[in-house]
Amino acid sequence: MASLPCKLVGQIAFKAGGDIFHSLLTSNPGHFTKAAPSKIQSCTLLNGTYATEGSIIEWNYTHEGKTETAKQVITNLDEEKKQVSYKFIEGDLVQLYKNLIVTFHVETSGGVDFITWTIDYELVNADVPHPITLLKLAIELTVDIETHIFG
Known part of the structure; x- marks a missing residue:
């Protein structure tokens, strides 16, 4: 049975x-390691340049109390809309x-x-939970960046 989007x-x-947020995440995502070190341990550009479609970034982060990794490729970058999409390719x-x-x-x-x-x-199968905790992590990271900026 095919899974539904x-x-x-x-x-x-x-x-x-x-x-400021758009600029940090597109051009300097490594700064997130300083602003939220308990959540983001490293951000490494593996291929290409930041803020460029097709570039590959690897993250080491903490999710639900566990250290995890993710490799992402930038698939859509729209400076006018201040929008960026990252497709997970490994991790x-x-x-x-x-x-x-x-996105x-x-x-x-x-x-x-x-x-x-x-x-x-x-979902890869019906037993996998929806990634609500990943969305929570993204919101918490946004708050951490704002707190870091205002000191």
Whole structure:
């Protein structure tokens, strides 16, 4: 039986400015190791350059109390929309989810910048939980970055 595509979406206001968040995640994601060292242990560019489609980035991070790894390729980068998509190609989460893509984009509404995280995926089987904890990690990371910026 074929699995159905699934989607989780979370959004949070970002007082430090969406441009700053977009710039950090696209051009300097290694800074996340300084802003949230309990969550992100390393970020290594393996191929290409940051902020370029097709580039491959490897992350070591803590998820649900365990150290995990992820290799991602940048599949969509839209500077005008301040949107970036990362497809997981290796790592712990690809054992649980097929076609796992995490996208973030910045929206401005009423003068407030919002960071929206979208996780598109398919479960490898019916026993696998939906990646709600991954969405929670993305939201917590966003808060940690804002706290780091404001000191």
